[in-house]
Amino acid sequence: MLTVHTSHLNTPTLLDSPDVMAVVDFAQTPAPRPDDPRQMVTPLGSQADLREVWTSSSGPVTSGQTGRIQYVRSGTETIGTLVLEDDGQAIETLAYRAYTELLTWLDAQPHQHLWRVWNFLADINIGDGDQERYRLFSVGRLRALRESAVPDRALPPATAIGCQAPLVYLMFIAGGQPCQPVENPRQLSAYRYPRRYGPASPSFARAARVDAGSLIVSGTASIVGHETRHPGDWAQQLDETHRNLEALTAHAGVEAAPRALRAYLRPEVPLGPVVERIRARWGQHLDVIPLVGDICRTDLMLEIEGVWPLSANTAADHSAAASSAAEV
Numbered sequence: 001m002l003t004v005h006t007s008h009l010n011t012p013t014l015l016d017s018p019d020v021m022a023v024v025d026f027a028q029t030p031a032p033r034p035d036d037p038r039q040m041v042t043p044l045g046s047q048a049d050l051r052e053v054w055t056s057s058s059g060p061v062t063s064g065q066t067g068r069i070q071y072v073r074s075g076t077e078t079i080g081t082l083v084l085e086d087d088g089q090a091i092e093t094l095a096y097r098a099y100t101e102l103l104t105w106l107d108a109q110p111h112q113h114l115w116r117v118w119n120f121l122a123d124i125n126i127g128d129g130d131q132e133r134y135r136l137f138s139v140g141r142l143r144a145l146r147e148s149a150v151p152d153r154a155l156p157p158a159t160a161i162g163c164q165a166p167l168v169y170l171m172f173i174a175g176g177q178p179c180q181p182v183e184n185p186r187q188l189s190a191y192r193y194p195r196r197y198g199p200a201s202p203s204f205a206r207a208a209r210v211d212a213g214s215l216i217v218s219g220t221a222s223i224v225g226h227e228t229r230h231p232g233d234w235a236q237q238l239d240e241t242h243r244n245l246e247a248l249t250a251h252a253g254v255e256a257a258p259r260a261l262r263a264y265l266r267p268e269v270p271l272g273p274v275v276e277r278i279r280a281r282w283g284q285h286l287d288v289i290p291l292v293g294d295i296c297r298t299d300l301m302l303e304i305e306g307v308w309p310l311s312a313n314t315a316a317d318h319s320a321a322a323s324s325a326a327e328v
Contacts, residue, residue, distance in 0.1 A: 095140030
């Protein structure tokens, strides 16, 4: 079973554990890609000395590299990264290349079903209207998903954040059985957004039950229906985000506190007060990893993502649903 926690220990110490699949560090300007695929460096800065640690009880853990994909595999899941240089090609082309390479590679692997994707790209909000880089990224991503016959009902949770490094950086989790997507009753599914948000709707689910043990939640922001709420007010956007997370986790049958949370904040949003308010809502003991980056809509100031544990009954329901989906 796949689990995640945060740690203040240094990366080499954490990698000594045989059940560790990934240690995720954070650096605004990352060094050259580590040789060990288990060390993943997200291209965003953080003032917290914290790392995400993904472990699996379904060992043994092995690792390798194929082309631009570095991966780590257990008996039931694969975690990996795919990195492209943002070398001046159209971002639509880069997104298409990245997703085509990833989906083609997964198709030949034992864990073919995407459970989660993180997308980091430079200058995410640059460009007017349909020429905004995020909208063009969404076009390339959707084209690759369509060519790989990934239906909307099988889309995984995802996050898309702007970074400063000239990269298209994907981190992903895949499993041997399909994830079970969960949508938010307060929000329109992202893949059904109206045309005003671009020529291709964002291709992700709000959350998904995976691995009979976890609810993985996408980057969640101050959106109700499909519209941004409280532009220019980070505190009210944070409160609305909490309401969205509460509705989503309740809809998924989750009762426990999250195992791990990331908060993505625009540079002008005060880090300390945001973390304090998140802990006040989800637990003072919780380590929150605050990351500075641009949100995919210009009028959004922050978003939160995380992983919640499933109850025994909810996990059993997921296992039955995933087995049925795998047989179809």
